[in-house]
Amino acid sequence: MWVENGSLIFTAEIISDTEEVIYLEGVWVNPSARGQGLGLLCMSELARHCLLRTKSLCLLVNEKNAEALLF
Secondary structure: OEEEOOEEEEEEEEEEEOOOEEEEEEEEEOHHHOOOOHHHHHHHHHHHHHOOOOOEEEEOOOOOOHHHHHO
């Protein structure tokens, strides 16, 4: 989670955490912060941190959510 000046900028939930895989869901970037690279920055840092203790990450995207697919 990233909070700046009292506003939530980024959040993601680790739903399952094993040596084999970490499953993420609920990834969200504040609409006012989208398109600035902040979501990519946060996801990259989260992935780097998670991959220190697991072999892979799993993140599903709703195929009807065009913004999520672009991200």
